[in-house]
């Protein structure tokens with residue numbers, strides 16, 4: 001009984017301390033019009049699979065401590081010319097449409113810390129169905145193949161969840177091949193009458209042997225022959241942003257290599273689960289697959 005009373009007392013104390021601390025943090029610098037930070041977002045409404053650029057303006061006496069969105073810490077950049085901070089926000093396909101809060105924590109010089117909240121609208125989007133026919137071994141897997149597929153997915157996920165401190169990318173991003181989109185991001189795919197994962201990128205028309213260009217500066221994070229995506233290159237553009245190039249016929253780069261925007265990283269082909277030669281191009285931000293067409297609309301040439 002004594003033990004119960006003691007733990008009840010401890011929890012109550014911790015609860016009150018947490019409440020007091022939260023109130024203190026939230027109330028600092030929040031008198032009307034006194035925020036030392038302001039946020040603007042472009043586009044102001046993010047569709048599912050979309051990407052947005054949030055600009056965070058501060059005065060020179062304020063240092064950014066932390067930016068959070070959808071329960072995650074978001075890496076931020078300092079733009080050396082404008083002295084503004086900015087962050088990239090992504091709404092993955094699993095994101096709930098509606099209003100989400102972007103929070104910015106700051107620390108003033110000779111002033112207490114503060115917290116600013118900004119509403120971010122995520123819009124629903126409907127994706128068409130797409131029916132495809134491929135050899136049956138590309139849809140129903142034997143235990144051995146399933147193990148390979150799951151291992152490929154694990155490796156790709158681990159790479160894309162890694163956040164490099166440095167930013168390699170700069171404006172603008174370029175299309176890896178200049179052609180037409182054959183299949184868009186998010187299409188609800190049905191292979192041989194069996195529903196499978198939604199399309200995680202865009203398919204670009206690319207005859208066999210077409211040079212595939214790096215969309216931006218970065219480092220080669222992976223070259224791997226995956227069962228489904230075939231010969232695949234992943235480029236790390238820094239701060240959690242990656243681009244992925246799949247179904248290649250061959251690689252022109254090696255893992256760890258520094259890459260320039262527009263550099264040939266491989267030749268297009270039809271390796272893996274492909275109905276013919278094309279380039280599957282994907283974008284990942286903080287482990288979320290986003291629509292490359294949305295990235296290009298925001299930061300492309």
Ligand SMILES: [Zn+2]
Nearest residue numbers: 201202203280
């Ligand atoms: Zn594809």
